Amino acid sequence: MTIAIGKAIQEGRNLVEPEAYELLEAYGVSVPRHRVVNSAEQAEVASAELGYPVVAKIVSPDVLHKTELGGVLLNLNDAAAVRAAYRQIVERSRQARAALRGVLISRMAPPGIEVIAGLTQDAQFGPVVMFGLGGIFVEVYRDVSFRLIPLTELDAAAMIREIKASPVLQGVRGGRPADLKALADLLLTVSRMAVENPEIAEMDLNPIIVYEEGLSVVDARVLLHHKTAPA
Amino acid sequence: MPAGSLSFKSRESLQALFCPQSVAVIGASTAPEKLGYQIFKNILDAGFPGTVHPINPKATEILGRRCYPSIDAIPDQVDLATIIIPAPFVADTIRQCGKRGVKGAIVISGGFSETGPEGEVLQNQLVEAARESNVAVIGPNCQGVNNPHHPLCASWPLLTRRGGVAIVSQSGTVGAALMDWASQEELGVSTFVSLGNRADVDEADLIHYFAQDPHTRTIAIYMEGVKAAPKFLQAVRQCRKPLVILKAGRTPKGRKAAESHTRSLAGRDEVYEGVFRQLGIHRADDLEELYDFSKALAYLPRPKGRRLLIVTSSGGSGILATDMAENTGLDVAPLPEEMARKLRAVLPKHCIVANPLDLTGDANAEMYRQVVEAAGPHFDIVGLIFGDPIPGASAVVGTDPLQLVIYLGGAEVERHERLLFHRKGIPVFPTPERGIRALSELLR
Numbered sequence: 309m310t311i312a313i314g315k316a317i318q319e320g321r322n323l324v325e326p327e328a329y330e331l332l333e334a335y336g337v338s339v340p341r342h343r344v345v346n347s348a349e350q351a352e353v354a355s356a357e358l359g360y361p362v363v364a365k366i367v368s369p370d371v372l373h374k375t376e377l378g379g380v381l382l383n384l385n386d387a388a389a390v391r392a393a394y395r396q397i398v399e400r401s402r403q404a405r406a407a408l409r410g411v412l413i414s415r416m417a418p419p420g421i422e423v424i425a426g427l428t429q430d431a432q433f434g435p436v437v438m439f440g441l442g443g444i445f446v447e448v449y450r451d452v453s454f455r456l457i458p459l460t461e462l463d464a465a466a467m468i469r470e471i472k473a474s475p476v477l478q479g480v481r482g483g484r485p486a487d488l489k490a491l492a493d494l495l496l497t498v499s500r501m502a503v504e505n506p507e508i509a510e511m512d513l514n515p516i517i518v519y520e521e522g523l524s525v526v527d528a529r530v531l532l533h534h535k536t537a538p539a
Numbered sequence: 540m541p542a543g544s545l546s547f548k549s550r551e552s553l554q555a556l557f558c559p560q561s562v563a564v565i566g567a568s569t570a571p572e573k574l575g576y577q578i579f580k581n582i583l584d585a586g587f588p589g590t591v592h593p594i595n596p597k598a599t600e601i602l603g604r605r606c607y608p609s610i611d612a613i614p615d616q617v618d619l620a621t622i623i624i625p626a627p628f629v630a631d632t633i634r635q636c637g638k639r640g641v642k643g644a645i646v647i648s649g650g651f652s653e654t655g656p657e658g659e660v661l662q663n664q665l666v667e668a669a670r671e672s673n674v675a676v677i678g679p680n681c682q683g684v685n686n687p688h689h690p691l692c693a694s695w696p697l698l699t700r701r702g703g704v705a706i707v708s709q710s711g712t713v714g715a716a717l718m719d720w721a722s723q724e725e726l727g728v729s730t731f732v733s734l735g736n737r738a739d740v741d742e743a744d745l746i747h748y749f750a751q752d753p754h755t756r757t758i759a760i761y762m763e764g765v766k767a768a769p770k771f772l773q774a775v776r777q778c779r780k781p782l783v784i785l786k787a788g789r790t791p792k793g794r795k796a797a798e799s800h801t802r803s804l805a806g807r808d809e810v811y812e813g814v815f816r817q818l819g820i821h822r823a824d825d826l827e828e829l830y831d832f833s834k835a836l837a838y839l840p841r842p843k844g845r846r847l848l849i850v851t852s853s854g855g856s857g858i859l860a861t862d863m864a865e866n867t868g869l870d871v872a873p874l875p876e877e878m879a880r881k882l883r884a885v886l887p888k889h890c891i892v893a894n895p896l897d898l899t900g901d902a903n904a905e906m907y908r909q910v911v912e913a914a915g916p917h918f919d920i921v922g923l924i925f926g927d928p929i930p931g932a933s934a935v936v937g938t939d940p941l942q943l944v945i946y947l948g949g950a951e952v953e954r955h956e957r958l959l960f961h962r963k964g965i966p967v968f969p970t971p972e973r974g975i976r977a978l979s980e981l982l983r
Contacts, residue, residue, distance in 0.1 A: 430810045432768045454813030456772075463817055470816070 310334060313507050317532055321369035325412055328528035332513075335497050338524050342414035351394040352387045354413045361385050361416040364393040370406035372529065377404055383416060417517050417524045421477060421486045424514040425495055427457075427502050437498050441473045442515045449473075459499035464492040477518070486518040494523065509533045545770050548744040550751070552675035555642030556740070557686045557730055557748075559618035560589040562693065563610055563641070565632055566623035566648075567593030567601050574647060575623040576601070577695050578683065582621075585685075585692035585699050590615065610635050619643045620674075621683065621693045626650030629679065630664040637672020644669070645693050646678035652736050653680050653800070662738050669739045681735025682711025685718065687727060688754045694731065702727030703756035703837040705749040707742055709734050710800070713761045713785075717830055725961045726834065729754040741766040746774040746782065757837035759829055760784045763797035764806055775818045781836035783821040783980075785829040786811050821980050828976070831968065835977035838966040842941045842981055844919035845870040849895035850910045852902035853926025856947065857895030860922055860971035867979035869920075871895070878913050885909050904931035915940055920978065924971055928952035933959035945974040 312327035323331065329339045343354035344367060355362045366379030374380045378400045381393040394411055401408040422442030430436050437459055440452035453467040468474060468491055479485035494516065502508055510531040517524050562582060568575030575595070580602060582591050593601040596608040607613050610620065610632070620636045622629060626648050633644055651662040662679065669676040677684060683694030687701045696715065700722045708714025711733040718731045729752060732745055742760055749755040757780060764786075765771040775782060788797035789808040815822045821836065823829035847869045851857035864871050871894050874882075879892050886906060891897040898906050907923055914921050920941045925932045928949040933956050936942050944960055944967045946953050957967045968974030 430807060432765060432806045433772075433810060433814055434768065436810055436813065450809065452809055454807075454810045455817050456814055466816065467813070 310505065313505055313532060316369075317507060317534065319369075320534055322372075322532050323530040324367050324369055324409055325365060325374075325528060326367060326410075328530045329525075331501070331530065332525055332528060335501055337494060337497055338522060339528070340414040340417050340524055340526060342412055344410040344412055345394070346410050348391040348394040351390050351411060351413055355384070355387065355390045358413065358415045362390060363412075363414050363416050364390065364397060365412040365414070366397050366401055366406070367409045367412050368401055368406040369409070371401070371404070372531075377401075377406070417526050418519075420517040420519045420523075421483075422515040423477075423486075423491065423518055424512070425498055425516060426513055427498055427508060427511040429509060430454075435502050437467070437495055437502070439467045439495055440471055441476060445471075445473045455499075457499045457502050459496055461492065461496065464495040464499075467495060468492060484520040487521050487523060490521075490523045491516075491518055494525075507532050545773065547747040547770070547774065548675050548740055550748065552642050552673075553740070553744065553748045555618045556645065556675060556677055556684060557691065557732075558689050559643065559691065561592070561615065561617050562587065562589065562619045562621060562691070563592045563594050563607075563613060563617045563636075564621045564623070564693075565594045565610065565636075567595050567598075567606065568623075569595075569598050569601055573623075574695070578621060578623065578647065578693055581692040581695055581697045584697055585687070585690045587691055588689065589618075592617065610639050610641070613639070617641050619645070619691075619693070621645045621647065623647045626658065626661045626679070630661065630668040633665065633668040633674055633676065634672050637668070637674045641674055643675045644677070645681070645683050646676055646735070646738075647681060647683055648678075649680040651679045651738070662736060666738050676739035677732065678735040679738060682715060682733035684733070685728075685731040688729060694733065698722045698728075698731075700725060700727030701729070701754070703729055703754065704833045705729045705745070705752065705755040705758045706731045706760075707734060707745045707749075707758065708732070708761040709737065709742075709763050710761055711735070713826065716826065717759065717761075717833075720830055721834075724967075725958050726838070726966070729756070737766055741770070743767065743770040743774040746771075746778050750774075750778040750780055755780065757781045757783065757833050759833040761826075761829065762786055763788045763800060772814075772818070775820065781821060781833075782819075783823055783829055783832045783836065784815065785823040785826065786815075819983075821983065827973065831973050831977040832980045834966045834968075835981060838964055839943070839978070839981060840938070840941060842919045842978075845982060846872045846918045847920045847922055847978075848872075848874070848910075848914045848918040849922045849924065850898065850907060850914075851895055851924035851926055852898050852900060852929065853924060853948065854891075854897050854899070856924045856926045856945070856971045857897055860924060860945070860975050861895055863972045863975040864922075864979075867976060868982070869975065869979060872918070875917050878917050881913050882910060900927055902927065902929060904929055904935045907932070908935040911935070911937070911940075911942065922971075922975065922978070924974075925949060925953070925956070929956070932956045933963065933965075936960070936965060938965075943974055943978050944968065945971050947971075 345351045364381045436454045440446040445451045455463045477486040512529040564579045566575045567579040593606045598606040651658045685692045685694040788794045922943045925946040960967045
């Protein structure tokens with residue numbers, strides 16, 4: 309169990325995004341360069357260091373769906389925009405009565421093919437790894453593949469191949485093919501993380517941006533199993 | 540999860556259900572319209588090799604056999620009880636059976652968990668009685684067991700044809716339909732088991748059992764959901780025989796219907812899809828696929844590769860077969876020039892020597908033989924479509940290279956030839972699409 313998971317379980321909460329990033333990085337998964345800041349000034353300094361454009365995201369154990377709350381502000385191009393975004397996130401968290409643990413500033417990831425991967429609990433089979441293409445493919449067409457953990461390399465390759473939209477990953481309309489090896493490695497890593505950290509109940513990596521070489525997990529949500537507190 | 544729930548039913552207890560030496564029919568009836576009569580009669584008519592005792596306190600004799608008032612009154616050993624009495628009496632009856640050394644019981648009676656909370660209580664009592672008395676129970680709410688190899692037909696309808704596919708079904712009718720088709724085609728089954736509410740014996744026990752059964756080559760399952768995932772996974776991982784599953788309840792309304800039919804948790808279909816693929820289970824999308832896939836996997840060897848030559852007397856059938864082959868990853872490769880030259884020399888001029896190879900409507904068995912012979916070195920599979928009445932078709936088909944037989948539009952000749960094929964152990968498929976689709980499962 310990583311330190312972050314242990315601490316979160318002790319505090320009876322799920323991982324906040326910087327911790328999820330940390331967990332992913334510990335397993336060798338690329339995430340955007342980022343800093344957690346606690347003031348508009350720090351936000352400005354961090355952004356200059358990371359390089360524009362940046363993204364600002366709320367860090368709060370009370371907020372599962374950051375976007376719905378207005379806690380994610382994309383494409384910030386200068387210091388003024390970053391300061392305004394910081395203040396806006398503080399205000400939103402106050403309105404929502406969510407405990408704020410800072411604001412995450414990260415480098416905006418360049419465009420690529422968006423996919424999603426994760427771990428969910430099936431009522432019958434227990435933990436399963438999930439994979440699909442981002443956007444409408446999963447939501448509208450339910451074009452997803454699942455496998456039980458632990459995954460083998462063959463399973464990971466099959467999961468990628470068997471979704472209907474798989475040709476999109478090979479490159480269509482002059483687009484470059486996605487790094488399928490990196491993607492397969494990511495699915496194997498999700499499986500390994502789940503096996504080695506049984507405290508992880510759910511993991512939602514959405515979106516993951518896949519490039520011709522490599523990929524970046526832009527947004528990560530990790531929910532933990534909590535023993536119910538004694539009444 | 541109760542301790543020991545991962546362990547499978549012992550071979551001995553399941554043998555009592557499928558190959559008993561002696562059977563008691565509890566609730567046997569003198570009224571021909573009752574199941575208690577039909578099942579008793581089917582056991583006798585199928586030629587059960589041991590003793591069969593009817594039990595019914597209100598009758599003295601059924602079909603010429605002395606009737607006993609209870610299991611206690613039977614003087615000799617009984618291995619299997621087939622129970623067709625009202626639900627509230629079943630649990631006690633199982634206890635009595637256990638005391639008499641009965642090892643297995645098939646509970647046909649309904650009125651258990653499928654009917655609501657009161658039935659649920661009765662089912663729990665049944666399970667408790669079964670565990671305490673060490674009796675393996677199939678059902679309740681089921682259509683029984685038919686093992687034509689023994690033979691034991693504690694089920695209906697009366698079917699006796701022996702074959703290599705074990706049918707395990709959560710629905711009695713669905714399983715019986717498969718068995719009926721196999722019977723009509725003279726292919727038969729190894730054993731038919733209707734699981735019903737599967738209060739005790741479940742699909743995992745049966746996968747475990749049939750994986751070792753010498754008569755079973757392939758296991759075909761109709762299910763609405765697995766009963767216990769860990770046990771199911773373990774049984775499948777240990778099974779070295781092809782497993783074909785039709786999993787119903789794919790849509791939200793279908794899932795709901797499954798829940799009220801057998802109280803099954805149907806689960807997320809995408810997860811089933813992934814798990815089945817991961818475990819190498821052949822997933823059938825409908826009843827015909829369940830039948831066809833099992834038939835292909837039980838009676839055809841695995842091809843050496845994907846190169847498929849389609850030979851047909853019907854142009855249309857050849858195209859249907861080609862489309863299905865393309866869609867299922869088979870390689871309808873062009874004819875090598877050498878082979879084409881050889882065939883043009885022996886076949887009539889109007890034949891289209893290509894792939895598909897169209898012998899046209901006046902094709903005869905000898906032409907098919909010549910094509911198969913020429914194809915040997917170049918193709919892994921020859922798909923033979925007999926699209927007309929072609930007498931002697933069954934005489935020219937062999938196994939090298941693998942030959943897939945599709946026969947349609949041949950009326951009486953076809954029906955006659957199909958049985959000849961099946962008696963030789965070569966499966967015949969009724970349409971190009973069904974044949975090629977089933978074939979593609981051999982290469983999964």
